[in-house]
Amino acid sequence: MSSSFVETIELAHLPPSMPVHVALYRDVKNAASLRQQLISGNADFEYAFIDANMVLSRAHALSAVFRAVNDSINGRLKSRNVHSEIVFSFSPANNIAESFRKFGIADSTKDLLVIKVSMTPDVTHDSVATHLSQHVEGSAVPFDDETLSNIADVTKIKKAYKLGALKTPPPTQANGTQSDGMRQLELSVLGAIALRGAT
Amino acid sequence: MIAVGIEGSANKVGVGIIFHPEDGSTPQVLANVRHTYVTPPGEGFLPKDTARHHRAWVVKLVKQALQDARVSVKDVDCICYTKGPGMGAPLQSCAIAARMLSLLWGKELVGVNHCVGHIEMGRAITGATNPVVLYVSGGNTQVIAYSSQRYRIFGETLDIAVGNCLDRFARTLHISNDPAPGYNIEQLAKKGKRLVDLPYTVKGMDISMSGVLAAIDALAVQYGLNGEWDEKDDSADSAQGEADDGKPTRADLCFSLQETVYSMLVEITERAMAHVGSKEVLIVGGVGCNERLQEMMGIMARDRGGTVHATDERYCIDNGIMIAQAGLMAYKTGFRTPLKDATCTQRFRTDEVLVKWRD
Amino acid sequence: MIEEYQPPPLPPPFHHHHQHRTQSPATTTTTTTTTPPPPILLTQGAEAHLYKTHYLNATTHPAALKIRPSKPYRHPVLDRRLTRQRILQEARCLAKLVREGVAVPALYAVDWEGQTVVVDAATGEERYGGAWLLMEWVEGDVVRVVVQAWERAMLARFAADDRSPSSRRRQADGGSGSGPGSEVQMEVDGHGDHSDHGDNGHVERKREEERMKDLLRRIGAAVGRLHAAGVIHGDLTTSNLILRPASSKKEGEGEGEVDLEGEVVLIDFGLASQSVQDEDRAVDLYVLERAFGSTHPRTEAFFAEVLDGYRASYRGAASVLKRLEEVRLRGRKKSMLG
Numbered sequence: 046m047s048s049s050f051v052e053t054i055e056l057a058h059l060p061p062s063m064p065v066h067v068a069l070y071r072d073v074k075n076a077a078s079l080r081q082q083l084i085s086g087n088a089d090f091e092y093a094f095i096d097a098n099m100v101l102s103r104a105h106a107l108s109a110v111f112r113a114v115n116d117s118i119n120g121r122l123k124s125r126n127v128h129s130e131i132v133f134s135f136s137p138a139n140n141i142a143e144s145f146r147k148f149g150i151a152d153s154t155k156d157l158l159v160i161k162v163s164m165t166p167d168v169t170h171d172s173v174a175t176h177l178s179q180h181v182e183g184s185a186v187p188f189d190d191e192t193l194s195n196i197a198d199v200t201k202i203k204k205a206y207k208l209g210a211l212k213t214p215p216p217t218q219a220n221g222t223q224s225d226g227m228r229q230l231e232l233s234v235l236g237a238i239a240l241r242g243a244t
Numbered sequence: 245m246i247a248v249g250i251e252g253s254a255n256k257v258g259v260g261i262i263f264h265p266e267d268g269s270t271p272q273v274l275a276n277v278r279h280t281y282v283t284p285p286g287e288g289f290l291p292k293d294t295a296r297h298h299r300a301w302v303v304k305l306v307k308q309a310l311q312d313a314r315v316s317v318k319d320v321d322c323i324c325y326t327k328g329p330g331m332g333a334p335l336q337s338c339a340i341a342a343r344m345l346s347l348l349w350g351k352e353l354v355g356v357n358h359c360v361g362h363i364e365m366g367r368a369i370t371g372a373t374n375p376v377v378l379y380v381s382g383g384n385t386q387v388i389a390y391s392s393q394r395y396r397i398f399g400e401t402l403d404i405a406v407g408n409c410l411d412r413f414a415r416t417l418h419i420s421n422d423p424a425p426g427y428n429i430e431q432l433a434k435k436g437k438r439l440v441d442l443p444y445t446v447k448g449m450d451i452s453m454s455g456v457l458a459a460i461d462a463l464a465v466q467y468g469l470n471g472e473w474d475e476k477d478d479s480a481d482s483a484q485g486e487a488d489d490g491k492p493t494r495a496d497l498c499f500s501l502q503e504t505v506y507s508m509l510v511e512i513t514e515r516a517m518a519h520v521g522s523k524e525v526l527i528v529g530g531v532g533c534n535e536r537l538q539e540m541m542g543i544m545a546r547d548r549g550g551t552v553h554a555t556d557e558r559y560c561i562d563n564g565i566m567i568a569q570a571g572l573m574a575y576k577t578g579f580r581t582p583l584k585d586a587t588c589t590q591r592f593r594t595d596e597v598l599v600k601w602r603d
Numbered sequence: 604m605i606e607e608y609q610p611p612p613l614p615p616p617f618h619h620h621h622q623h624r625t626q627s628p629a630t631t632t633t634t635t636t637t638t639p640p641p642p643i644l645l646t647q648g649a650e651a652h653l654y655k656t657h658y659l660n661a662t663t664h665p666a667a668l669k670i671r672p673s674k675p676y677r678h679p680v681l682d683r684r685l686t687r688q689r690i691l692q693e694a695r696c697l698a699k700l701v702r703e704g705v706a707v708p709a710l711y712a713v714d715w716e717g718q719t720v721v722v723d724a725a726t727g728e729e730r731y732g733g734a735w736l737l738m739e740w741v742e743g744d745v746v747r748v749v750v751q752a753w754e755r756a757m758l759a760r761f762a763a764d765d766r767s768p769s770s771r772r773r774q775a776d777g778g779s780g781s782g783p784g785s786e787v788q789m790e791v792d793g794h795g796d797h798s799d800h801g802d803n804g805h806v807e808r809k810r811e812e813e814r815m816k817d818l819l820r821r822i823g824a825a826v827g828r829l830h831a832a833g834v835i836h837g838d839l840t841t842s843n844l845i846l847r848p849a850s851s852k853k854e855g856e857g858e859g860e861v862d863l864e865g866e867v868v869l870i871d872f873g874l875a876s877q878s879v880q881d882e883d884r885a886v887d888l889y890v891l892e893r894a895f896g897s898t899h900p901r902t903e904a905f906f907a908e909v910l911d912g913y914r915a916s917y918r919g920a921a922s923v924l925k926r927l928e929e930v931r932l933r934g935r936k937k938s939m940l941g
Contacts, residue, residue, distance in 0.1 A: 057660050058616045107659050111712060115616050119719055211702065229701065232709035232739070236698030239713045243691050439680045448838065448874060503678045507685075510676055511649070518649035543676035547611075 048174030050185030056107060059114050066161045066173040067106070069097060069192065073183035076154040083150070089176070093131035094150035095158040098198040099205065101231050102190045106158060108235050109134040114162060123242075127162050137206050137237035147205050156196045157183060194227075203230065206237050245321045246274070247575065248309070248345070249568025250302065252338035253330025253358050254382055255281040255289040257298040259305040260565025261313040261320075264572055271368055271572075274313030276558060276565040277305050285418045286472070288411065295333035302341040309564070317349050324571025327355035327581070328592030330383060335588040343586050354571035355581040358562075359384060359594040362528040363395060364573060365566030370553035372526045376516045378509060378541070379594075381529035381562070382407035385509070386594060387449055387516045393599045398516040399449025406505055407531045409453040413501055416461050416470050417494055424561070429498045430534050436499020440492050444504055449515050451508045460501050469494045506537045510544050523550030532560040573601040610644060610652050611672045612721045614714070614732025617642060617656075642668050650689070650873060658711040658737050665740035666711055669693075669873075673717060673731035682731075687715045689873065690734040696834050696875040697738060703832035706825060706847070706868045708739040741868045743848050746822065747841035750899050753815060753861040761808055811860075812905075818846070818863045819905055820912030825867040826888065827916025830923070835883045837874030839891035841898055845870055881919075885926035888913065892931075 051068045055061055073079075082090035093110075100106050113130035116122055124130045124141050136144030150157060159181065161173050186192050203209050211230055249260045258278035264271050281297040283289050310316070325342035328335060346353045363377050377388040377395070385401035404412075407426060414425030419432065440463060443455035464470040473494070492500070513525055525545055527538065538554045545552040559566065577600040612618060640661075642654035651671045658664035671686050673679075690713060697710040717734030744752075822844060829836060836843070848865045878884070888910070896903045910927075914920045 054660075057657050060616070104659060104664065108712070111659065115712070115714065118616055119714070119716065121716070208702065229704060233698070233702045235712075236694075236701055236710040239710050240691075240694055240698055243695070243713075243715060439678050441684075444681070444685060503681060507674075507677045507681055511674075514649040518647070540676040544674070547675065 048171055048178075051170060051174040051177065052188050053170040054107070056111055056114070059111065060118070062163070062166070063114060064163050064170075065107075065110050065114075066163070066168075066170055067188050068159045068173075068177055068181075069186050069188040069196075070157045070159070070181055070183035071097075071155065071186050071196070073155055073157045073181065075180075075182040076150055076157065077152040079157075079181065080150045080152060080154075090180075091126060091128050091161075093128040093158075093160040094154075095132065095135065095148055095160065096150060096154050097156035097158040097193070097196045099135065099148045099202055100158055100193055101197050101199070101202055101227075101234060102193055103188065105231060105234055105238075106160070106188075106193075108238050110160060110162070112238055112241075117164075127164060128160070131160055131162075134238060134241070137241055139242055155183075157181070158188070199230070202234070206234050208233050208237075245572060245576065246315060246319050247322050247324050247354070247568040247572035248306070248320055249324040249356070249361075249564040249566065249571055250306075250338050250342050251326045251358070251361070251562050251564045251567045252298040252302065252334045253326045253328070254334065254562055255283075255294050255297075256562045257281075257301050257305060257334075257338065258562060258564035258567075259302070259309040260563055260568045261309050261315065262565055262568040262572055263313075264576070271569060273565055274315060275309035275311075276563055277308045277312065278561075278563055279305060280423070282422045285420050286415050287421075288415060291331045291333040294331065295337045298334050298337040299341075302338060305564075306341070306345070320349065320351055322352050322354050322571065322575045323349070324354040324356050324567045324575070325586075326358045326361070326567055326588070328358065328589035330358055330588075330590060332588075332590050335590070339586060339588040343583060346583065346586070352575075353581045353583065353586045354575050354579060355586060355588075356567045356571045356574070357592055357594060357597045358567075359386065359388075360395060360597050360599070361566035361570040362560075363388065363526070363594075364570040365559050365563075366526045366528040366553065366555055368569055369555050369559050370526060372524050372553040374522065375524035375526035375553060376513060376520060376522045377526045377528060378513045378532070379529045380406050380509060380527065380531035380537075382411055382531075384529060385451070385453070387512050388594060389516055389520045389522065390599070390602060391520075393602060395594045395597065395599060397593070397595050398519065399451070399512040402447070402450050402452045403454040404457065406453060406509065407529070409457045409505060410501070410531070412457060413460055413464075413498075416464050417497070418470075418472050424530070426531060426534065429502065430536065432495050433498035433502045433536070434495075436493065436495035436497070438492055438496045438500070439503055440496060440500040442500055442504045444508060446508055446511055449512045449519075451512055453505065456501065456504055460497055463492065464494075464497060467491055469497065502534070502536055506534070506540050509537065510540050513541065514544050514548070517548060517550065523548060525550065525552045527552065527554045528560055530561045533557045577601050610647060611730060612723055612732070613642065614670065614717065614721055614735055615719050617668065617735070618721055618732065648873075655740065656737075657740075664711065666737050667708065667740050668735060668737050670733050670735045671717065672733035675730060679731075683718065686717050686734045690715045690717070690736055693872045693875060694736055696872045696877065699877075700829065700832055700834060700869075703828075705828045705832050705834075706866055707829075707872070708741050708868070708870060711737040711739065713737070741845045741847055741870060743845045743865060743868070745842050745870075746818075746844040746846055746867070747898055749818075749846050749861065749863065750815075750841060750902055753811075753863065754899065754901050756861050757808075757811060760811075761804060814860075814863045815902065816905055816908045818867075819908035820915075821867050823909040823912025823914070824916040825869060826891065826909075827913045827920055829869055830879075830884045830887070831917035831919070833877055833879050834872075835876050835878045835887050836869060836872065837876060837887070837890075838871065839887055840894035843869065843871045881923050881926040882930075884923040885930045888923070888927050889930045892927075 051066050054065045056065055110131055112134040113127055117127045122130050124133050132149045133141050133144045135148040245264045247262050251258045256278050261275040262271055263274050279301045281289055281294050323342050323345050325339055359379055362379055379386045383405050385405045386397050387399040388395045388397055410429055411425045414429055419425055419428045442459050445452040445455055525541055532554055541552045642656035644654055646653045651669050654668040656666050656668045658666040671690055673682050694710050694713040697707055700707045701709045713736045715734050717731055719732045720729050721732040722729055845868045846865045847868050892906055895906050
């Protein structure tokens with residue numbers, strides 16, 4: 046069985062012993078049961094389950110991962126573990142429960158981004174791929190900017206990051222203007238993730 | 245060549261005699277005497293009273309210096325005096341003494357910038373060739389570096405001088421002015437442990453001290469630590485220690501004030517060093533005696549792979565020898581101050597002086 | 604004891620570049636990124652060390668890493684307070700400016716705690732690793748370098764003209780009396796009376812000067828956008844402006860010309876603050892004016908173009924420029940009390 050639907054990424058500057066495994070799904074049919082596993086605290090389901098409608102791009106998702114793993118390395122986790130911290134790290138605000146409501150999996154979630162960090166050596170690309178293929182009912186799609194741009198709900202994302210005033214993106218503008226607007230939105234989101242909790 | 249230097253820009257009057265051997269070898273200090281006008285605790289020195297003090301002492305000090313140096317009047321090449329900056333009346337009393345000696349002995353005058361005096365003496369004593377200079381005293385706070393025959397001011401205080409800030413806080417706490425308020429603050433600060441939050445104002449290479457002073461004064465009042473106090477309480481400053489009620493002690497306040505303002509000074513000095521690419525620092529001026537400041541500067545310099553030069557109280561506190569040293573350097577380049585121009589001025593920027601004696 | 608200066612060890616997560624030089628190949632992965640190189644030290648300022656590196660992976664996000672090492676000379680409580688305050692101030696300004704659409708490096712990541720202990724490999728000393736900030740890498744040269752290259756090119760091109768017959772004649776006529784290629788010939792303030800001669804050099808020179816003036820107006824506009832967004836830079840110099848080349852460079856145009864096209868990007872917000880006061884804005888401009896004068900004395904006469912660009916860039920610029928006149932008069936404290 047091919048496990049290529051899981052992408053394993055070594056994030057720059059993070060320890061190479063802690064690669065990140067990512068899978069993106071559309072048409073997920075069992076979001077409610079996945080969420081239930083999470084709520085019941087089943088250790089086998091220790092993942093960051095992200096509502097992919099709230100994900101703008103690869104850099105957006107990986108920035109949240111970077112922030113969470115770095116906070117973990119420095120002993121600064123605000124939530125239970127690095128995976129809940131990833132969901133929290135998507136949020137520009139300090140309320141953990143709210144971050145789960147806005148960015149985490151819901152019963153109605155159809156587009157799902159799953160993230161798992163190898164915090165221990167037994168978590169590998171293959172172990173993650175095997176487990177996900179057994180438990181996620183949906184069609185795996187590539188974790189790339191093109192796919193994400195079809196899934197992302199830009200209006201909702203702008204609202205979640207309080208970036209409504211941003212002049213993005215005039216959909217019909219020709220040559221490059223739109224991508225400039227999207228780029229500004231993405232960079233604004235990265236800034237918000239970086240600065241969460243700064244007082 | 246031999247020069248007499250007379251300094252009296254603040255509350256010290258000093259006379260020094262320096263000898264520059266003809267062969268260009270190291271200058272020799274032949275005499276360096278000084279008397280300080282000390283006021284009671286809680287009081288600063290006023291210009292009128294300070295000038296009276298200087299007038300009463302300057303002749304005695306000149307005689308003493310000549311005696312110490314074992315030179316006679318005919319050996320002297322020139323008379324150097326502080327032209328400024330400083331307090332008007334004390335400066336005048338010393339300028340008058342210098343003019344009087346010039347006429348009496350038939351020697352030429354050299355008016356010297358007080359700050360340049362500090363720098364040149366510091367260079368001569370420490371052997372620092374081209375350092376970034378931190379000049380810190382009761383009246384001045386400047387970061388200086390030499391370039392194209394000027395001592396250029398890279399950073400300075402935007403309001404009061406660091407020494408003035410310390411002196412005024414000493415007055416708030418009624419700390420003794422003997423031998424110097426800053427010295428006594430330093431001793432008390434050694435017993436301090438807790439750092440209280442104070443404003444920290446660095447703007448580029450400039451700093452501001454007035455906010456720190458206002459804040460620490462307010463804390464002293466808030467905790468009832470201002471005004472006269474009992475000597476016996478001094479032990480309480482140290483003993484209180486851990487059994488605290490969240491209340492800072494007088495020692496804590498002195499400690500916090502020192503830690504905060506000295507950090508500001510070291511920071512702007514480091515910025516100037518990075519800017520001009522220098523690895524040497526020279527600390528001059530009365531506050532330069534402070535051992536904690538020297539220690540902090542030393543750590544900073546070491547981290548940059550550099551060194552710090554400082555002088556002891558004979559040279560960093562205002563003195564006559566530094567005026568003689570800087571004056572004689574200028575004199576050898578042909579600089580003279582004609583009698584009719586031998587005035588003094590309260591305002592005299594360090595960078596106004598053409599430093600003809602350096603490349 | 605003078606030793607070669609070594610920057611302090613990098614704080615986490617960057618420190619592991621030193622510890623994990625050799626590593627086992629990654630386990631079975633579909634996409635494996637090769638281990639990226641460690642950050643490269645570019646400059647050591649008094650306050651911060653700047654490294655070139657990348658964010659997320661080695662190709663998509665080239666980045667600048669700014670580290671504010673802890674200062675062992677300071678009391679630890681004060682050190683932590685200042686380090687944190689300053690890195691956050693800078694990070695907040697960058698994030699805000701990106702949202703406002705001002706051309707600055709985007710904020711990627713920031714760690715304001717800086718309290719993780721690192722060990723100096725050379726001395727074995729322990730110290731705090733320091734706070735850090737990762738931001739977008741901006742391609743291009745700083746404006747200081749661009750202007751200096753342009754000044755050199757002008758000197759080279761038009762110094763040659765001075766040896767042309769017409770220019771020799773002018774000198775013989777009792778002009779400036781300066782030799783060929785002298786500085787006087789290179790004053791770019793337009794006083795040189797070239798129009799009498801109608802030579803090609805004059806036209807070309809005018810065109811070159813117009814190109815520089817256009818750059819200077821764009822600089823003014825960039826500062827205007829910054830101020831309009833409510834941020835004061837605090838240290839405006841031509842070293843803190845990068846000319847980011849336009850992505851589609853017109854090849855072949857202007858042989859041997861210094862490229863003055865592109866976007867003016869403001870960098871180094873280490874001393875930045877948020878303010879909309881005329882006074883603060885005027886002082887910001889004044890700092891740039893003085894820095895420009897001392898760094899580019901030959902081009903100083905064109906500085907008015909910067910102010911023109913600024914004037915046109917946002918409402919409120921006019922009153923700031925008025926204030927600038929007062930700031931100039933006041934100058935830096937002209938004298939001081941002893």
